[in-house]
Amino acid sequence: MDNLLNFKDMFKKSVLKMDAFEGVSLVDLLLSLLVAFLIGMFIYYVYQKCYRGVVFSHNYNMTFVLMTIITALIIMTISTNIVLSLGMVGALSIVRFRTAVKDPMDIMYMFWAVSAGIASGAKIYSVAIIGSLVVGATIWWLTRRREATAPYLLIVHYEAAAEEEVKRRVRKMNGTLKSKSVRADITELTVELRIRDDNTAFVGEFSALEGVKDVALVSYNGDYAQ
Structure with missing residues (x-):
């Protein structure tokens, strides 16, 4: 009462x-x-x-x-x-x-x-300040952790003669096949790769293979290409 x-x-x-x-x-x-x-x-x-x-x-x-x-x-x-x-x-x-x-x-x-x-x-200033510092540090850590193994799409156009060598190199890199299309005598292969520290030297190696027409490496965020 x-x-x-x-x-x-x-x-x-x-x-x-x-x-x-x-x-x-x-x-x-x-x-x-x-x-x-x-x-x-x-x-x-x-x-x-x-x-x-x-x-x-x-x-x-x-x-x-x-x-x-x-x-x-x-x-x-x-x-x-x-x-x-x-x-x-x-x-x-x-x-x-x-x-x-x-x-x-x-x-x-x-x-x-x-x-x-x-x-x-x-x-409640302590909650606002300390909470924001913790959230900001968590976002920064997760973002940098994601960057360590950044996802990329490797797109290769090649002739039939280079197919076995291209497949062998893709398997060696533990790539995930996303799509494969054949037009006339040219095959387009799209593979998702995880690359550490922006090591993209393999692009030149793919381009040097006999029968490979062109190679493209595209940054990928999981939903769309950038």
Whole structure:
């Protein structure tokens, strides 16, 4: 019964408060925005350095900085007044984001920016800073680990006379056959390879084989060629 009365008193007090920022001092406001900005810039830097897509979008990367700051502002606003928090939830519920996000990693960066903004707006700076450092270090490590064995598509056009030698070399490299097409007397072979430290000397060896017309090596991210 006492808890119920306390909730009613708290609700009435919150409703009667007209000043939305009564509970936020200027120092807290500036500090939260500063932390949100710095973390947003850190996300911006990590995204720029670890991006492995086809076309890098500077404008899209800028949204992470703004998203972190705006989220911090929202959290500071709704934390001062129950009525404002209910109104903010209602307003945000009608927002629809229709921009297609093709890369799952981009969604992860969005959640990172929102989470950091929430922690900064709630003045839990240790969580925001340490959590962002851990996430950034994890992304950097996973990205560099992936680069150590980068996937490539080897595309070879050759005549029938070179088929056995080409197959022998592909098997030796532990390549995975993706496609093979024959047009007249020319065969096109597409093989996925894992290459360490950008060692592409074998391309010249394939090109030197008798009967090989041309060789192409294309960077490959698992979904599409770049």
